[in-house]
Amino acid sequence: MGLVKKIGKYQLGRTIGEGTFSKVKLAVNGNNGQKVAIKVIDKHMVLENNLKNQVKREIRTMKLLHHPNIVRIHEVIGTKTKIYIVMEYVSGGQLLDKISYGEKLNACEARKLFQQLIDALKYCHNKGVYHRDLKPENLLLDSKGNLKVSDFGLSALQKHNDVLNTRCGSPGYVAPELLLSKGYDGAAADVWSCGVILFELLAGYLPFNDRNLMNLYGKIWKAEYRCPPWFTQNQKKLIAKILEPRPVKRITIPDIVEDEWFQTDYKPVFASEFDQNINLDDVDVAFNSIKENIRESTIPKSSSFINAFQLIAMSQDLDLSGLFEEQDEKKQRTRLGSKHTINETIEKIEAAATDVGLSIEKMNNFKIKMQPKQIMTRCSRSYLSAQVIEVAPTHCVIEISKSTGDLRVYHKFCESLSNLLKQKPDVPSQSQDSVDLCAAERKKQDAGCYEEPKSEDSKPLPGYKSA
Amino acid sequence: MGCYCSTSKKTEAQGYEEPTILSSETPCEYHDPSLNVTVSEVEALHELYKKLSNSIVEDGLIHKEEFQLALFRNKNKKNLFADRIFDLFDLKRNGVIEFGEFVRSLGVFHPNAALEDKITFAFRLYDLRQTGFIEREELKEMVLALLHESDLELSDDMIETIVDKTFSDADINGDGRIDQDEWKAFVSKHPSLIKNMTLPYLKDITLAFPSFVIRTDIEESEM
Numbered sequence: 001m002g003l004v005k006k007i008g009k010y011q012l013g014r015t016i017g018e019g020t021f022s023k024v025k026l027a028v029n030g031n032n033g034q035k036v037a038i039k040v041i042d043k044h045m046v047l048e049n050n051l052k053n054q055v056k057r058e059i060r061t062m063k064l065l066h067h068p069n070i071v072r073i074h075e076v077i078g079t080k081t082k083i084y085i086v087m088e089y090v091s092g093g094q095l096l097d098k099i100s101y102g103e104k105l106n107a108c109e110a111r112k113l114f115q116q117l118i119d120a121l122k123y124c125h126n127k128g129v130y131h132r133d134l135k136p137e138n139l140l141l142d143s144k145g146n147l148k149v150s151d152f153g154l155s156a157l158q159k160h161n162d163v164l165n166t167r168c169g170s171p172g173y174v175a176p177e178l179l180l181s182k183g184y185d186g187a188a189a190d191v192w193s194c195g196v197i198l199f200e201l202l203a204g205y206l207p208f209n210d211r212n213l214m215n216l217y218g219k220i221w222k223a224e225y226r227c228p229p230w231f232t233q234n235q236k237k238l239i240a241k242i243l244e245p246r247p248v249k250r251i252t253i254p255d256i257v258e259d260e261w262f263q264t265d266y267k268p269v270f271a272s273e274f275d276q277n278i279n280l281d282d283v284d285v286a287f288n289s290i291k292e293n294i295r296e297s298t299i300p301k302s303s304s305f306i307n308a309f310q311l312i313a314m315s316q317d318l319d320l321s322g323l324f325e326e327q328d329e330k331k332q333r334t335r336l337g338s339k340h341t342i343n344e345t346i347e348k349i350e351a352a353a354t355d356v357g358l359s360i361e362k363m364n365n366f367k368i369k370m371q372p373k374q375i376m377t378r379c380s381r382s383y384l385s386a387q388v389i390e391v392a393p394t395h396c397v398i399e400i401s402k403s404t405g406d407l408r409v410y411h412k413f414c415e416s417l418s419n420l421l422k423q424k425p426d427v428p429s430q431s432q433d434s435v436d437l438c439a440a441e442r443k444k445q446d447a448g449c450y451e452e453p454k455s456e457d458s459k460p461l462p463g464y465k466s467a
Numbered sequence: 468m469g470c471y472c473s474t475s476k477k478t479e480a481q482g483y484e485e486p487t488i489l490s491s492e493t494p495c496e497y498h499d500p501s502l503n504v505t506v507s508e509v510e511a512l513h514e515l516y517k518k519l520s521n522s523i524v525e526d527g528l529i530h531k532e533e534f535q536l537a538l539f540r541n542k543n544k545k546n547l548f549a550d551r552i553f554d555l556f557d558l559k560r561n562g563v564i565e566f567g568e569f570v571r572s573l574g575v576f577h578p579n580a581a582l583e584d585k586i587t588f589a590f591r592l593y594d595l596r597q598t599g600f601i602e603r604e605e606l607k608e609m610v611l612a613l614l615h616e617s618d619l620e621l622s623d624d625m626i627e628t629i630v631d632k633t634f635s636d637a638d639i640n641g642d643g644r645i646d647q648d649e650w651k652a653f654v655s656k657h658p659s660l661i662k663n664m665t666l667p668y669l670k671d672i673t674l675a676f677p678s679f680v681i682r683t684d685i686e687e688s689e690m
Contacts, residue, residue, distance in 0.1 A: 308610050308633040309653075309660045312548075312593070320552070320576060320666055322538045323515065392625050 078286025130186030195242030
């Protein structure tokens with residue numbers, strides 16, 4: 001991949017944020033010199049995780065959000081491999097930086113930011129949009145110190161497991177009902193996270209904190225926290241209503257707005273009553289080429305789990321062509337199981353092909369064609385092909401077939417790939433099990449790894465932290 | 468495609484029927500009037516049939532062991548699916564596959580066979596207990612049998628998830644089993660499910676047995 005320095009009218013600059021699925025880059029509008037932030041999403045990642053429709057829907061939703069305290073999306077651009085979300089640039093950096101090192105804000109400043117946060121939530125929840133990952137990294141400050149919420153509605157790029165397992169503080173902001181992995185009320189979950197943020201703004205530290213993940217979940221589950229001495233009675237009262245572990249009893253946003261402490265110096269912000277006629281066509285255009293990839297695939301991925309009949313249909317046992325291949329006793333097809341993600345599996349196929357001297361040509365996302373690098377006349381038509389089918393997030397089936405030609409390369413490749421597949425994954429794959437307190441009891445060993453968290457080598461640059 | 472010619476030679480093999488009769492007959496379970504196999508293809512299939520039927524017991528009939536030997540090169544290798552296929556080919560239910568049954572059943576796998584016939588055959592194949600429905604336990608049994616045959620290992624939870632997901636997609640009326648209409652709708656959404664119901668070889672069957680073609684005066688147009 002060559003360096004992409006220009007996208008449409010935007011000149012791309014340095015990376016100002018990085019996340020699991022995307023990067024955020026600073027860019028300049030070549031027409032008017034305006035600075036923007038561009039979130040770069042890899043299309044393959046979106047496709048691989050079956051998030052195309054979800055991401056598209058959420059970007060469209062985000063484009064409709066017009067509120068002074070929400071980062072605005074200007075436009076969406078799609079290329080062959082990437083989706084670029086052009087967003088408002090917020091120059092003041094993350095709220096996280098302001099409350100680092102145990103510093104707390106004075107009560108007036110904290111309340112103002114909390115008011116702006118609640119205003120933004122109120123606006124979005126009325127539109128049926130929930131954030132689901134509220135934390136200081138997603139709260140930005142403009143040059144005048146006003147709050148801007150980022151990544152509203154982009155929950156598709158932040159799976160539940162990511163929320164629970166990331167090490168940058170997310171576990172501390174998660175509502176207790178999320179620990180159950182059941183359906184939950186997005187509004188109530190956002191309210192809880194706001195309470196954690198408010199506590200942190202006023203106290204300078206998190207209400208729920210423990211190096212042992214299991215202990216942390218236990219505290220969240222029971223809403224076990226202690227207010228510092230300088231909290232006023234009104235602050236304690238409001239926080240107690242927000243950090244109520246039962247969602248149905250938790251205070252709602254309209255009631256927060258009515259709260260006495262909240263009402264002090266409160267100046268409601270009104271979103272523009274005449275919303276612009278926002279064009280969503282660019283979102284459709286940006287996602288169209290993904291559709292073509294899906295059309296090419298012989299086995300479209302409608303979900304991350306193959307359906308059982310597809311598994312059966314792939315079985316050699318139902319392949320009656322054996323009746324007609326008596327002359328050739330040797331197998332023309334091999335099926336291997338892989339306990340790796342589909343991406344890791346494809347990497348191993350490519351490694352095995354290189355190992356036995358085959359050149360690689362990707363037919364589509366799930367099929368690879370391999371040919372001997374030196375094509376001799378006799379076997380100019382011979383090639384291998386490997387098809388990868390995802391059975392589960394960390395289980396794949398690889399079907400290897402061979403056209404006419406030398407069997408030796410075929411067997412060498414199968415042997416090499418089989419050995420590579422037996423190697424343990426480089427990074428332990430995250431457990432797909434639902435996280436609940438009972439499971440947490442059985443995961444003391446897993447929780448132990450949080451007792452000595454590694455310090456990050458490099459902290460993301462001030463500014464944006466993307467999902 | 469070959470041209471039609473009524474020339475044929477009788478052989479003394481048991482179970483032999485006039486190829487023109489066989490190629491014009493449709494399997495009684497299916498009502499597609501179009502021809503699935505041509506005369507020359509029937510002739511070629513007979514050569515194959517003779518080979519299979521005499522591989523273990525020289526009686527001119529395909530026994531289950533001979534069928535398994537043909538599929539797996541191992542007469543003792545038992546397999547859930549091979550058993551099901553054998554039972555479906557054995558139209559008379561007498562424990563052997565006669566030549567007529569062989570041709571009629573393989574006709575479903577011909578590239579020119581009607582999609583409807585392939586869908587129906589697959590449904591009957593997966594209906595292990597012949598209840599007229601694909602039950603959840605039948606599907607799970609097939610998945611387990613498949614995994615047992617391969618080196619793929621999935622946890623019990625994973626298998627349950629796959630079966631549950633499949634049923635939630637396929638079982639439209641939610642009665643816990645898949646009927647033929649639901650099966651047709653499901654296959655329409657996932658055409659790859661019946662890709663194993665087509666054998667491209669059947670179009671090239673005469674090329675696999677060229678000696679037979681020489682012995683007749685049928686002319687084949689060659690691609």
